[in-house]
Amino acid sequence: MASSIENNNEKLTLKSSDGEEFLVEKHVALQSTLLQNMLDSDCSSADVIPLPKIDARTLALVLGYCKKHADASSSKQGELNSFDSEFLKDMDMGALFNLVLAANFMEIKGLLDIAAQKIADTIKDKPHQEVREIFHVENDYTPEEEAAVREENRWAFEGFP
Amino acid sequence: MSGSTSDMISNLPCNVLEKILMCLSLHAAVRTSVLSKKWRHIWTTLPQLVFDNTFYKECTRATRNNLMMTIYQVLLQHHGPILKFTVSLTALESCPQIDQLIHFVSKNGIQELTLHFHKGGPYKLSSSLCSCRGITCLDLVSCVFKPPPGFKGFSRLLCLKLDKVVIAGDTLSSLISCCPLLERLTIESGSTSFGYLEIVALNLRFAQFVGLFSSVCFKSTPHLAKLSIHLLSSFGNLVSEKRVTSKPNMLTGTFPVIELLELDYYHLKAMAAGGIPNRHPNTLTHLKILKLHLICLGKVDEISMACPGVTVVLDPIPEPLEVQDWSDISLNQLREVEIHRVSGTRPELDFIKVILAKSRILERLVIKLESKEVYEEWRILKELIRFKRLSPDAEITLKSRDEVLRLGQSF
Numbered sequence: 001m002a003s004s005i006e007n008n009n010e011k012l013t014l015k016s017s018d019g020e021e022f023l024v025e026k027h028v029a030l031q032s033t034l035l036q037n038m039l040d041s042d043c044s045s046a047d048v049i050p051l052p053k054i055d056a057r058t059l060a061l062v063l064g065y066c067k068k069h070a071d072a073s074s075s076k077q078g079e080l081n082s083f084d085s086e087f088l089k090d091m092d093m094g095a096l097f098n099l100v101l102a103a104n105f106m107e108i109k110g111l112l113d114i115a116a117q118k119i120a121d122t123i124k125d126k127p128h129q130e131v132r133e134i135f136h137v138e139n140d141y142t143p144e145e146e147a148a149v150r151e152e153n154r155w156a157f158e159g160f161p
Numbered sequence: 162m163s164g165s166t167s168d169m170i171s172n173l174p175c176n177v178l179e180k181i182l183m184c185l186s187l188h189a190a191v192r193t194s195v196l197s198k199k200w201r202h203i204w205t206t207l208p209q210l211v212f213d214n215t216f217y218k219e220c221t222r223a224t225r226n227n228l229m230m231t232i233y234q235v236l237l238q239h240h241g242p243i244l245k246f247t248v249s250l251t252a253l254e255s256c257p258q259i260d261q262l263i264h265f266v267s268k269n270g271i272q273e274l275t276l277h278f279h280k281g282g283p284y285k286l287s288s289s290l291c292s293c294r295g296i297t298c299l300d301l302v303s304c305v306f307k308p309p310p311g312f313k314g315f316s317r318l319l320c321l322k323l324d325k326v327v328i329a330g331d332t333l334s335s336l337i338s339c340c341p342l343l344e345r346l347t348i349e350s351g352s353t354s355f356g357y358l359e360i361v362a363l364n365l366r367f368a369q370f371v372g373l374f375s376s377v378c379f380k381s382t383p384h385l386a387k388l389s390i391h392l393l394s395s396f397g398n399l400v401s402e403k404r405v406t407s408k409p410n411m412l413t414g415t416f417p418v419i420e421l422l423e424l425d426y427y428h429l430k431a432m433a434a435g436g437i438p439n440r441h442p443n444t445l446t447h448l449k450i451l452k453l454h455l456i457c458l459g460k461v462d463e464i465s466m467a468c469p470g471v472t473v474v475l476d477p478i479p480e481p482l483e484v485q486d487w488s489d490i491s492l493n494q495l496r497e498v499e500i501h502r503v504s505g506t507r508p509e510l511d512f513i514k515v516i517l518a519k520s521r522i523l524e525r526l527v528i529k530l531e532s533k534e535v536y537e538e539w540r541i542l543k544e545l546i547r548f549k550r551l552s553p554d555a556e557i558t559l560k561s562r563d564e565v566l567r568l569g570q571s572f
Contacts, residue, residue: 093169094169097169097170097173100173100177101173101174101177104174104176104177112177112180113180116177116180116181116184117184119170119181119184120181120182120184120185121184123181123185123189123193124185124186124189125189128192128193128195128196131193131196132196132197135168135169135170135171136166136167136168136169137168137170137171137196137197137200138168138197139196139197140197140198141195141197141198145198146195149194149195149201150195152194152238153191153194153234153235153238155188155220155221155223155224155231155234156187156188156189156191156192157192157195158220158221158223158224159221160192
């Protein structure tokens with residue numbers, strides 16, 4: 001099985017939007033379906049793969065997640081779960097959105113799931129005015145329109161200001 | 162990427178927004194419609210709609226009195242595929258209007274359908290269910306299933322769960338055989354009894370039966386790896402003893418790759434009387450875990466004590482097992498055995514003797530005792546010490562009766 005060990009040690013280079021290069025082991029990169037498809041279709045992993053939508057700070061986070069998940073065996077699910085919940089703890093909204101976009105672009109399902117859950121947890125149980133403030137959503141409804149939208153599904157707004 | 166003061170959430174790609182909204186309750190997802198004009202209709206294309214008790218908890222009293230109307234309102238505003246649809250509201254009475262819901266989702270690509278009813282009697286399933294060709298998971302509680310003539314099954318069904326579903330035995334057998342991809346099957350009979358069930362399911366991996374089944378024949382299940390059969394209801398009461406005794410419970414068939422077998426007393430009796438091992442001596446070679454519940458062989462009184470309020474009528478003590486009767490059996494893959502509620506009768510001890518004598522790589526044998534008497538423990542222990550063990554690594558653990566018997570824990 002010498003060839004597979006060789007493959008495991010194979011590395012590729014990813015380049016962030018701000019020009020920083022990351023040397024990544026192939027088995028770590030395979031956590032991303034996007035990279036997996038690229039590697040499947042084109043074997044010249046010597047080339048640098050540009051990721052023009054992802055900055056270095058975000059890419060470092062993403063690769064940290066990928067490494068942890070690629071190295072852990074499936075029997076350590078509990079450990080991975082606690083890693084996941086620690087991973088996003090105390091992350092500011094800007095970083096979280098960059099991360100969710102990167103996970104979506106690179107097609108890393110597990111990371112996309114936990115980042116989406118984290119954003120959802122911020123929304124739930126909050127009055128919409130507060131949600132607007134947190135996410136800087138501009139309200140373009142007139143008061144009458146807004147009242148009409150609420151009225152359409154009154155059952156969902158009961159108890160909410 | 163943009164700075165932290167711009168509206169990043171509204172500009173997320175559609176699929177990411179959808180993912181976020183699907184992490185929310187339906188109430189919270191609908192409330193996002195008021196954030197801005199862009200958000201108004203995002204929730205209306207979500208591919209899953211779940212009306213369950215969590216949904217109910219968020220409803221005010223006015224809405225609770227008008228659950229059907231709220232469901233209608235949601236469906237009227239929804240557009241696009243509905244892949245997952247759940248109605249499981251303890252407070253909702255089954256009613257013919259449910260037909261319209263099924264009709265609606267049947268035209269919108271439904272894949273996972275869950276319908277649980279707890280009030281108003283069994284719901285007679287709409288025939289439009291049978292036109293849901295793409296269905297992969299069907300989970301029904303308290304429904305009447307009577308497919309129209311010429312029903313060709315669900316060609317993509319992977320998972321079928323029926324609890325208290327009124328369905329004829331032969332209809333159920335043919336439904337199962339008409340679902341070629343079926344991997345998981347769970348059937349709880351409720352108070353009605355099934356007669357003869359014949360299981361032809363080429364792709365089946367997991368099967369669980371709880372309740373009354375006179376006879377189950379696994380005619381062709383080449384991939385079945387986990388099988389669990391209980392005559393107990395989930396509340397731990399014996400379902401109805403009269404019918405059990407009127408027809409002996411028989412489990413037949415071949416299990417070429419079975420890894421986990423979970424049985425209770427009645428099926429053990431059937432085994433001893435010529436059920437699985439004797440008929441098919443070589444079919445348990447992949448068995449890794451054997452779980453036996455309620456093996457009070459010949460101890461009828463103790464079953465009644467364990468399940469108060471139930472009159473138990475059983476045949477007299479079954480034939481004792483002899484090791485030589487099992488001479489053609491090999492349990493070469495058996496690693497772990499757990500036997501619950503052992504009271505130390507001769508047939509029980511003989512059975513344990515067989516397990517120890519025939520299992521080459523047995524690692525763990527856990528025996529949970531029925532009695533709390535030290536003397537009884539002592540007596541059983543004395544017997545156990547004398548049994549020959551084929552596996553040098555076999556470790557026997559004797560446990561006192563301190564744990565509640567929980568069904569299906571290994572799944």
